[in-house]
Amino acid sequence: MQNEIVEINSKEVVVKEFRGQRVITFKDIDRVHERPSGTTRKRFNDNKKHFILGEDYFVRNSDEAKEEFGVTAPNGMYLITEQGYLMLVKSFTDDLAWTVQRQLVNNYFKQQTVHSITYQYPVSPAALESATNAGRLFERIMKSEGACPHEIAMVVKSIFNQAGIEVREQFIKIPAYEQLALDIITR
Structure with missing residues (x-):
């Protein structure tokens, strides 16, 4: 599913999955929330003591980020889970933040159920x-x-x-x- 794209706040976000769950990066959060680059990382670092590694976020080194996600990340890559995202954006309280949070939770983190469809092809x-x-x-x-x-x-x-x-x-x-x-x- 690495090529699936979800539109959030009129911006395309490539779906990322790690250990069976969807995750999102600081860069994607900044982009969909229309925040200056680095805002989310700063908020995370300011409150890092409240986040649990392996539950709220995962860390990939630069080689793993390149190999698993095709991303060049010289300082490594943080992958934020849905729970971590909800904790992280508590401080984003403007109207746009509320809209984006709802879109991310409903359209990005909640994986769409795949329905099996049987097609009856025309028979000659x-x-x-x-x-x-x-x-x-x-x-x-x-x-x-x-x-x-x-x-x-x-x-x-x-x-x-x-x-x-x-x-x-x-x-x-x-x-x-x-x-x-x-x-x-x-x-």
């Missing part, structure tokens, strides 16, 4: 016809061999799935009378 008429013909052929052969209807349905479903046509499970149910027979056999 030729593929549909081929699958239908194969299904009918297997149905005739399996009936002649004495296969149960649900077994035939499972094979036909497999043929359709291979052609890219989804057949839902609800259409492949073992009839109650066959289920009773199966229960008797398995006892």
Whole structure:
């Protein structure tokens, strides 16, 4: 996710993650809060005794910053967690700060839930016809061999799935009378 970008206060912020959580840099905080460069670092240093390393912030040396984030940081790089950010900007009390804080918490630190989407691609008429013909052929052969209807349905479903046509499970149910027979056999 290193290339994901979130817009905060009309400024693009590249999402940074470290140890499974989103983090932000002093430079990014200064930029989105429209503060002079170095403001956030100064506030952090003034209150460093209140911050917990590994909980509120992480430190990467210059080599690690370059390797992990592609950032040249001669003095190392501080990565501020959401908790550290909220503590750090307590002193930013102007109206813009309140707006930016809300945007950062809701749009940056809270990772967006990824929803799985299944796409049904259009199936060509030729593929549909081929699958239908194969299904009918297997149905005739399996009936002649004495296969149960649900077994035939499972094979036909497999043929359709291979052609890219989804057949839902609800259409492949073992009839109650066959289920009773199966229960008797398995006892």
